[in-house]
Amino acid sequence: MLYFIGLGLGDAKYITVKGLEIIQATTHSDLVLRALNAGIQYHVVHNASIMNAVGCCGLQLYNFGETVSIVFWTDTWRPEMKIKKNRDMGLHTLCLLDIKVKEQSMKNLMRGPNIYEPPRYMTFAQAAEQLLEILQNQRDRGEELAMTQDTVCVGLAQIRAEVQTIHSGTLQELMSCDLGGPLHSMIISGHLHSLEVDMLKLFSGPEGLKTLKMTDSSTYVS
Numbered sequence: 106m107l108y109f110i111g112l113g114l115g116d117a118k119y120i121t122v123k124g125l126e127i128i129q130a131t132t133h134s135d136l137v138l139r140a141l142n143a144g145i146q147y148h149v150v151h152n153a154s155i156m157n158a159v160g161c162c163g164l165q166l167y168n169f170g171e172t173v174s175i176v177f178w179t180d181t182w183r184p185e186m187k188i189k190k191n192r193d194m195g196l197h198t199l200c201l202l203d204i205k206v207k208e209q210s211m212k213n214l215m216r217g218p219n220i221y222e223p224p225r226y227m228t229f230a231q232a233a234e235q236l237l238e239i240l241q242n243q244r245d246r247g248e249e250l251a252m253t254q255d256t257v258c259v260g261l262a263q264i265r266a267e268v269q270t271i272h273s274g275t276l277q278e279l280m281s282c283d284l285g286g287p288l289h290s291m292i293i294s295g296h297l298h299s300l301e302v303d304m305l306k307l308f309s310g311p312e313g314l315k316t317l318k319m320t321d322s323s324t325y326v327s
Contacts, residue, residue, distance in 0.1 A: 107140045107147040155290055158264045159199055162271050163304020164292060170196030175232045175291070176203045177225065186239070188293055189251035195296035195326075202227035202289050226287035229260040233280035233291070252276070252293060255316040257327040259292040259305065260284050273305040274313030275327070297325040 140147045160166050170191030191198045205225040236252075243250055254277040262270040262284035270284045276293075297305070297317065302325050306314060317325040 107136075107145050155201070155261075155264060155288075156199070159261065159290065159292060161264060161269070162259050162261060162273070162292065162308065164197050164259065164294070164301050165298065168195075168197050168295060168298075168301075169199055170194060170295070172199045172201060174201045174203065175227065175235060177205060177227060177231075178235060186236075189249075192251045192293070192295060197295045198293040200232065200291040200293065202229070202232050202291065204288070227289065228287075229262070229282065229284050229289045229291055230280050232289070233258075233276055236276060237280065255327060257294045257297070257305070257314060257317060259294070259308070261290045261292070262286065263288065264290070271308045272313075273309040275316055278310070278313060294327060296320075297327075299323045299325070 137147055156172065157166060159169075173186045173188060175186060186200070188198050188200075203225075204227070205222065208222045208225075237254055240250060240253065255275050257273065258276050258279055260270075260272045260279050260282060263286060264271075268285065272279060272282050272284065274282070294305075299322075302314065302317065314327075316327045318327065319325055
């Protein structure tokens with residue numbers, strides 16, 4: 106029997122009594138399928154994930170839309186993310202940043218089966234740089250933009266660890282922000298309630314939220 110036990114995002118000591126959250130990562134599904142193919146039964150003990158841990162930044166979870174992934178670009182593969190749908194509905198977007206572990210280059214595949222590239226973890230700054238390039242490409246094509254460099258975002262690192270880091274500000278501003286070690290995540294804001302704005306101010310610099318505009322007595326956009 107193979108058990109999948111959520112140990113918490115920061116440390117094994119953070120395991121909960123019942124494990125109340127579903128498993129959602131592609132890695133989990135891959136392990137399940139491989140276990141079944143090998144004739145091994147499995148059992149899941151659910152626990153916390155970044156999908157709900159992002160609430161620690163003050164944004165309300167029911168205001169989030171579809172989650173997207175931001176991947177490392179290659180010379181021949183530069184996908185553009187579909188964030189516009191969430192933004193059009195006024196919803197926040199959680200962006201999961203790429204992780205490359207035990208990856209093999211074509212050169213290493215030819216040299217032997219167990220030669221891997223060093224692990225790579227996408228930083229918030231790298232994700233922001235790619236997003237800004239996507240925005241410029243969309244401008245050049247005359248497309249309607251889902252966001253701008255002045256859109257308020259949130260950078261998160263090592264959430265639920267003792268040294269977790271949270272910063273809020275514009276996409277352009279946060280591109281130069283060092284969040285420390287992995288893992289990093291990004292949130293692109295939608296419509297912000299005044300209480301959410303108050304929370305984000307706890308994690309921003311003095312000019313970090315200056316691009317926010319009030320649309321009514323309790324809603325802000327950027």
